[in-house]
Structures are given as C-alpha cells and as structure tokens.
Amino acid sequence: MRLSLNIIKKYIDIPRGITPEDIKQSLSRSTVEVESVEVGESDAVFHIDNKSLTNRPDLWSHYGMARELAALYGCDLKPFSLYGNIGDFSVPGDLSIELKAGDLCPRYIGAVIDGITVAESPQWLREALVSAGIAPINNIVDITNYVLVEVGQPLHAFDADLLGKPSRIVVRKAKKGEVVTTLDGVSRKLDDNVLVVADSVKPIAVAGIMGGAETGVQDGTHAIVLESANFSAPQVRRASQFLNLKTESSIRFEKALHPWLAEIGMRRALQLIHELVPGARVLGVRDEGHFIDKERVIDIDHRFITRKIGQHIDQKRIISILEGLGFLVSSNQDDISSVTVPWWRSTGDITIPEDLIEEIARMYGYDNLKPQEQRSLLRAAHYQIEFEMEKRLKEVLALGCGMHEVLNYPWSDAAMNKVLGTGDGDWAMVNPPAPEYAYLQTTLAPNIMKNVRDNVRFFDSFALFECARVFRQGVQEFHGKDELPLQPKMVAGVAVGRDKKVFARLKGIIEEILSVFRCEHIEYLPDAQKSFLEPESDMRIKVSGSEIGYMGLVDQGVRNTLDCSKKQVAFFELDYVALIGGRTFLAPQPFSPIPKYPPILRDISYFVPNGVNADSVQKMILGAASGKLRRHEFFDIYVKDGNKSMSSHLVFQSDETTLTDKEIDLEVGEITEVLQKKGFKIR
Amino acid sequence: MIDLGALQRAAQEELETVRTNEGLESWRIKHLGRSAALMLFLRELAGMPLEQRKEWGSKGNAVRKELQELCEQRVHEILVASTTQSIDITQPGMRPNIGSLHPITRVKNDLNDAFKLLGFEVYDGPEISSEGYDFDALNFPPDHPARESMDTYWIKTKNSQSQGAKKLDLRPHLTGLSVRYMQTHTPPFRFVYPGRAFRSESTDAGHEQTFYQYEALVVDEDISLSGGKVLVYTILERVFGKQVTIRMRPGFFPFVEPGFEIDMQCLQCGGEKCSVCGDGWVEMMPGGPPHPNVLRAGGIDPAKWQGFYINIGLDRLAMMKYGINDIRLMHSGDLRFLRQF
Numbered sequence A: 001m002r003l004s005l006n007i008i009k010k011y012i013d014i015p016r017g018i019t020p021e022d023i024k025q026s027l028s029r030s031t032v033e034v035e036s037v038e039v040g041e042s043d044a045v046f047h048i049d050n051k052s053l054t055n056r057p058d059l060w061s062h063y064g065m066a067r068e069l070a071a072l073y074g075c076d077l078k079p080f081s082l083y084g085n086i087g088d089f090s091v092p093g094d095l096s097i098e099l100k101a102g103d104l105c106p107r108y109i110g111a112v113i114d115g116i117t118v119a120e121s122p123q124w125l126r127e128a129l130v131s132a133g134i135a136p137i138n139n140i141v142d143i144t145n146y147v148l149v150e151v152g153q154p155l156h157a158f159d160a161d162l163l164g165k166p167s168r169i170v171v172r173k174a175k176k177g178e179v180v181t182t183l184d185g186v187s188r189k190l191d192d193n194v195l196v197v198a199d200s201v202k203p204i205a206v207a208g209i210m211g212g213a214e215t216g217v218q219d220g221t222h223a224i225v226l227e228s229a230n231f232s233a234p235q236v237r238r239a240s241q242f243l244n245l246k247t248e249s250s251i252r253f254e255k256a257l258h259p260w261l262a263e264i265g266m267r268r269a270l271q272l273i274h275e276l277v278p279g280a281r282v283l284g285v286r287d288e289g290h291f292i293d294k295e296r297v298i299d300i301d302h303r304f305i306t307r308k309i310g311q312h313i314d315q316k317r318i319i320s321i322l323e324g325l326g327f328l329v330s331s332n333q334d335d336i337s338s339v340t341v342p343w344w345r346s347t348g349d350i351t352i353p354e355d356l357i358e359e360i361a362r363m364y365g366y367d368n369l370k371p372q373e374q375r376s377l378l379r380a381a382h383y384q385i386e387f388e389m390e391k392r393l394k395e396v397l398a399l400g401c402g403m404h405e406v407l408n409y410p411w412s413d414a415a416m417n418k419v420l421g422t423g424d425g426d427w428a429m430v431n432p433p434a435p436e437y438a439y440l441q442t443t444l445a446p447n448i449m450k451n452v453r454d455n456v457r458f459f460d461s462f463a464l465f466e467c468a469r470v471f472r473q474g475v476q477e478f479h480g481k482d483e484l485p486l487q488p489k490m491v492a493g494v495a496v497g498r499d500k501k502v503f504a505r506l507k508g509i510i511e512e513i514l515s516v517f518r519c520e521h522i523e524y525l526p527d528a529q530k531s532f533l534e535p536e537s538d539m540r541i542k543v544s545g546s547e548i549g550y551m552g553l554v555d556q557g558v559r560n561t562l563d564c565s566k567k568q569v570a571f572f573e574l575d576y577v578a579l580i581g582g583r584t585f586l587a588p589q590p591f592s593p594i595p596k597y598p599p600i601l602r603d604i605s606y607f608v609p610n611g612v613n614a615d616s617v618q619k620m621i622l623g624a625a626s627g628k629l630r631r632h633e634f635f636d637i638y639v640k641d642g643n644k645s646m647s648s649h650l651v652f653q654s655d656e657t658t659l660t661d662k663e664i665d666l667e668v669g670e671i672t673e674v675l676q677k678k679g680f681k682i683r
Numbered sequence B: 001m002i003d004l005g006a007l008q009r010a011a012q013e014e015l016e017t018v019r020t021n022e023g024l025e026s027w028r029i030k031h032l033g034r035s036a037a038l039m040l041f042l043r044e045l046a047g048m049p050l051e052q053r054k055e056w057g058s059k060g061n062a063v064r065k066e067l068q069e070l071c072e073q074r075v076h077e078i079l080v081a082s083t084t085q086s087i088d089i090t091q092p093g094m095r096p097n098i099g100s101l102h103p104i105t106r107v108k109n110d111l112n113d114a115f116k117l118l119g120f121e122v123y124d125g126p127e128i129s130s131e132g133y134d135f136d137a138l139n140f141p142p143d144h145p146a147r148e149s150m151d152t153y154w155i156k157t158k159n160s161q162s163q164g165a166k167k168l169d170l171r172p173h174l175t176g177l178s179v180r181y182m183q184t185h186t187p188p189f190r191f192v193y194p195g196r197a198f199r200s201e202s203t204d205a206g207h208e209q210t211f212y213q214y215e216a217l218v219v220d221e222d223i224s225l226s227g228g229k230v231l232v233y234t235i236l237e238r239v240f241g242k243q244v245t246i247r248m249r250p251g252f253f254p255f256v257e258p259g260f261e262i263d264m265q266c267l268q269c270g271g272e273k274c275s276v277c278g279d280g281w282v283e284m285m286p287g288g289p290p291h292p293n294v295l296r297a298g299g300i301d302p303a304k305w306q307g308f309y310i311n312i313g314l315d316r317l318a319m320m321k322y323g324i325n326d327i328r329l330m331h332s333g334d335l336r337f338l339r340q341f
C-alpha cells in the first residue's frame, strides 16, 4: 500500500520538525513496518507491505493512518468532512434495493445522481491518486477511488441509464452458468461461490470485487447509481479466490470492514461530487440492510496488564494511551474495569484482553520495557540421546574424519533420480518449487551426488556428509493427533578420490561411527541392491541383527554423469534412529588396565586361495589362537599375478608373565598350521 | 653377459645424489629390488652351467654386497644429516586434514548451549506436518488472508479436498511443533525446537525456499514481555559474543498476542547502513506471548499460564555472524564455501 503524506495532512497537523523519515520510524516502531519512504518535491509517499496489514482493516486508508499518527504524536485528528447529516440522508428516490443474501451483505447504500458531466478531475485529485498508486480516469471514477484510499470504503458507480427504469439493484448469489464481463474486460463464469450485484435480469458487478464493463461510467454518462455497501469478509475472499481476482476493493473487504464505514464513504463521495461536478443533483439515497451495531466491551484490570507486560505502567498513562486510540475506558481512582472498542477496531481485530495489552505495550514502546529476570521452577534436566548423539556424530564426521557437512533441499532432482535409479519418490508437492523437483527425497543420495558433481571441478579428493530426513511411504508416529508420513532421519556420506582406497577410507569412517554409537554384532553382507553402486563393492550393514544401512563404490556409468569418470566415489547411508537402536543412554566404553608385561609382535605373510575374504581369515586366526593373542591386524594386502597375498600383525601378551620366544613360536605354529590346512601358502 | 662394473658405477653415482630416506628407498628398489637388473641377472644364473654359475655368482654377489653396504652407510649419513640440520621455523607446518560443520549447525550448537544453560529442553518433530497443527491450532482463522502469507508447500494426498489434520504440508514454520509439545507435557516448561521450514517463494540473496529456524517457548505462571526480553538479550549476546543493540516493534502473527519483531543493529556497518541491512537494522526474530487460543489448542489453561515465544532465523543469524552475503550459499554444497567453517 502507498500512503501520501499530503492526504494524511488533511486530517492532522504533523508537529513541527517531524520529517517523513521520522514518521516512517514511528510507524515502524509502534504500528506497522514501513518499508520505505519516497520523498518528492510536492509529496512524500510511504510504502507498506500489504501482508503486514492483514490484521488491521482500519489502517487501509489515509484517514486510518492519520488517526494512528494523531495517537502517536498526541495531536488532534480532524473529523471526516462529510456531506449532509444522518437526519436527511435517506430521501426517497427512483431506486429500489433488494438484499437477498442475508449476512453476506449487511448494508447497501445506493444513491441516484443526475446532471453529471464526465470530465477530467482537478489537478489536486489527480496528483493525490497518483501518489496513492492509482491511475486517474475521470472525475466520477476518480472520486470513488479517492474515497477508497482516503477513508477505506470501496465504492462503485453504475451508469443509471444502463440499468433500466426504475433502477433496481439486487444483491444475490450468482447462478451457476451466469457470466459477467468485468471492468478489466475479462468475461467471468460465475457460480454460487460468487455474490453479485444485479439489475432485474443480469449481474452488473461482482460484489465487493469489481464492477461490470457494460454498466460502468462512460464519457457520455449523465446519471449514475453510486454504491457504498458492506460485504462479508469470508464471502469476498471466497469469490476472490474462485475468480482469481484481487482488487483494491477486495483486499479491503476481506479484512472485515464495519457497516458504519459504508455510510461515511457515501457521505464523503456525495460531498466530493457536490464540490467537483457542477450541475450534479442527488435525486435520492436508499440505505438498506440489517446489522447489529453492538459495542464491544472488554473486561480488564490493572493487575492483569501488569502481569502480562511484566512491569507497572501508571493507570493514567494506560488510559491516555487507550483513549488516544479511540477506546473508551471505564475506571475509578483505583482500577480500570473495562474498555469499549471503537467501531473501526471491532470487526475482529480487538476481541480479547490480550489485544489491549498489545495496544498499551506498543504505544508505551516495547523498547521502553525493562528486561526483567524471571523467578521460576528448577526442573530436572533430562538426557536426550537423540540430540546429544547427533551433535557428537557430526563432530566426529567433520572434525575427526575430515568430512564437510552439507545441507541440501528436501526435494530431489528427477534427472538425478533417473541416473541413480532411485525412483521418483513417494510424496509429491501440489505446488513444487520447480517441475523437476516434484517429489520429496526418499534417500539422501541424489542431492549428495549433485554436490559431488559440483565440487569435482575444483577439488581432487574430498568427503561430504549430510544428516537429514527423507520421506517414504508409510506412517510414522509423532506427538500430535494427525497421521503423518514416514520421515526417518538419515546420515549419508561420500568420499571422492583417485583410486579405490576411498572405499577403505569410507568404511573406516563407518567403523568409527559404529564405535561412537557403541554398536555390537556388526556384519557386512554382500549386495546392497542399489543400482548406482558397483556390483561386488556394495554391502549391507547390520548391527545386532537389524539392517541399518549400506555402502559401496559408485558405478562407472553414474560416475561418468558426475564428471568423475577417472575418479572413484564411495557412498554410505545409515538410518540415524537405527544407530541409536532404542537406547536411552549410551554406556561408556569401559577402561582396560594397562598391561604389566610387554607385548610381543610377530608378522606372518601368506597367499590365500581364491574367494577367501578377510573376515573369514580373521575368524580362522582368532579361532586357532589362544587367549594370548591380544590383537590381530591385517597389513599389506595385495593381488599379484592372480594371487592374493595377505600379511598379519599378531600381538601376543599375557597378564601373568613375560612371554618367551618359545611360547610364541608355538602359538604362531598353531595358527600357520590351521591356515595351511585350509590351503594357504605361508611365505 | 652383463657389465657388472658399469652397473655398479651407475648405482654408486646415483647414490651420491640421494639426500632423503624416500630417495634412498627408490634407489634401493631400482638397484637392489626384486626387479633390479642385478637381481634379475642373479636369478637367471640358476639356469646356467655350474662353471658360469660359480664365477658370475660370486662376482654378482660381491657387487650386491657392496651396494648393500653403501646403502646402509648412506642411511646412517642421512640420519646424521637430519639430526644436525637446523629447522627452518618459517617453513609452513603440515596441517591436519580437518573437515567442517555447516555454519548453520555451528550457530545452532551455540544456541543449544545457551538455552541448555537456561534449563531448556531440546525438541524435534515432523517436517511433513498438517494444516491442523500449522494453521488451525495456531489461531489462523479459517479462510483468513494470513494463511496465504505463509506460502505453504502442500503435499499431494489421495483426497485433495482434505482439511485440518488430514491436509499435509511441508511445515512453513516450526510453531506447530510447539502445540505437539504442549499437548504432551505439563507446564511449567521451557523448550527449544530447531529445524528447517519451507516456503514457496522465489529465491534471491535474502530469501530461500528451505531455511532454518530456532524457536523457543517458555510457559510459566508469570513469564511476561519484560521477562521475554531477558531471553532475547541472553541469546544474542551468547551468539555474537558481545553486547548488541536491539529494538522491538509490533509485528502481526496470529499465534502471538501481542506479536513483535526484534531487530538488531547491523554488525557489518554498526548501524551506519550498508548493503546487508539497508537501514542499519537487521530483522532477527519475531516473538511474543502465545495467543490464548494457541495455549488452549495445546491443552493449557490461559487463565493460569502464560508464555513467551521467540523464533530466530538461523540462516540470517549465521549470515550476520560470519558476514555471509547470500543465503543461497547455505544450500550450495560448495566446498569453497563450506571449508571456511
């Protein structure tokens, strides 16, 4: 919304020395954020985001803002300059009004005016409209628009001669199939979502939104029916959404205007017509409708105000703030008892005592409140494994394992899903951010692979990880009464390097994670069933019998599309909640005493038969050894001329004595014998 | 036959130039390793007549022995050289390979630490949530324009006419989560719930479709506006490590009454106006006491309990803290950005 300082100044005398920038600051601090102020030679224009004003129907006009500024600066607000008075407002005229939509149109005022000459508006009016962001058209249309921006009441003028005689106005729901061409030239199909203003036969306007093109004011118009009505907010909003049509009129009605404003708008328009259109004669005004004009009274006391705000504000100050804004305060010397809401704030904006707290606090100034420390109950802190472990996990991966944390979007790219064979997804958005991002991710892989592709131009080798939710078919239980999709938290990592060593590097990281989470009974099983992983490099990871994730080397075809054809890429994805495995507390790693007797190291090297893997060799060696073998580690594993050679460090130690060479020879002999029996060649 | 003399000379000359252990190892592999010319020669001898084997075998082995001795000598020389050589203290050290935590994770951790000191619990919940929690429970009147201001991503479900708890969304804010907590806990309580939220809007240097928030709620008998201010100061000072200047102004959100926005004086320019802030102030967090209808939706009696929400934009906080000029970098996955943290 655009506000012209010149129009505001018609209603208040801004105190000397207050600049447009000051006004911007004052409004932003106490009322609504002013985005910018544009100071020109003859006027200053304030810009306010419409979204910030959804709760204040009274501020959608210059008069409303003038009222707010009068309260802020403690200056007088001039009354509306209106035409005629209540007593002679409803005079008989050549117009009938029938309201057939009940609450949807609580009030409709129509005036018949003849002797009109359509012409250009005077300069001041044209300039005022331009400041307010509205293009001048002709005197009659300009007057309706000026009243809209000045007092906030939308008006509409029909050409009386095009309505038939006697003029008849019917407010009713549109019939299915009815069509009206609106002032913007668009022919609109209607149904009962839409309220229309009609003549005896057909719709002549979409109520509260836009007039019809056929019956609008034209150059030759010499008599008009002027409408100033009140339409229900939900109705205008529904119709506006149905027609996909927002106008200056509809955005005001949908915030809920008071039926009083219709009368003010009509009087102000008649006055302007009287002043600006020579020869115009008001033949008659009709005021139809039913609305309950009940004052809204809110009970409130000083103690409540102090408790909510957190500090004592003088009663006199409270009363002066509220009265400055147009509230009436009932009070005696000791306390406040109730507050009556002014009509322009009573359509939903102010309904409960807390709403009054806001009025008091904002006008007192939030910045003037002193921070107060609070007395409160000491409660036992509770250990939250999920958050403690997530922090630990990220620190281990980043600061311990040299990986970089990425945060990706929750949706995945259709093209990348195709490359990886990960499927479209299980949950789609009605209004996705882009056609290629129609689905939410079911795995973290596609987005991380994109990260790889984007970084490989700049870095030779690197490792990334992400910890985030994925979205899958199924139901997950959360606090709350709704049934929600399965959305488990995953942790995924990728390592990029020149050769297949990235596999060992990433597997080492998984081993580190599993040890951080104190996982036991770990198994690495072949075939993860992921088409983007190279066959025989992929594996499923099981902990205590349940599968918690997978890992492998990325397939050559996929690497080609990632610009990694000459590199190796290893990837893992683990289920974060499965890692915690239902535990509420992680047992600490128990301490082992430092041995008293020295360890003795022996190395053995051997060729292993085809198809024998490290895990089975490890099991053979541990099975053959006695308790004196404290540690077994592989080193220097290589394949040459089709033969796989392995070497093992064997560490022997006793808690009772220093082991002799002879004892060790015996132990090593047992081990080599078992290996030889299995067909291993000892080197 | 092989020219053992030439072979030995070449190896010796080369050895003269070796200065490091690595160099020595390459030399050893080349001249004494499995596939060195000398070694191949000695292996081939096995298939030759005895006479030749004897003669050439002893000659060859003599060369090998000599080269081995020279090699050992060189090991010793290199060792001596390395212990007597002075250290160039200006030569760069060897840096360990350390990864990085995302800047948003870093500020989130800072905030968690600050709030834990104040006795707050950490809470988490679903990212696909429902209209029931994200709008209905939060005092958004049905069919109200404020619902639109959230620019929500809606999830396709079988029944497109669904409403409330059955109408699924990608949560447009975290506040719905607070109602899930209130419904399952007994006041007084105080908790934080960090997470990401989603809005269907066009992106630029200051706007993202996926962004991170950090929200806190205290519900107690007497928590007031002034009490909430303490929270605001504590948080900002903890994150920025110094006193900051803030201002509070009204802001409308259906779930708070009264609602306000907290701005912090721009740290980039110290309030002198710059491209980050525009007018010297940066919008840091909205907040306010929960609207009585929200407490009711959470099963809490508003006559007895009151509360205070604050909601911090983590992206913006991280941008302010580290001087990041484009929010889109957060989701870029660009290592040139990430490795700086």
Ligand SMILES: [Zn+2]
Pocket: B266, B267, B268, B269, B270, B271, B272, B273, B274, B275, B276, B277, B278, B280, B281
């Ligand atoms: Zn700045």
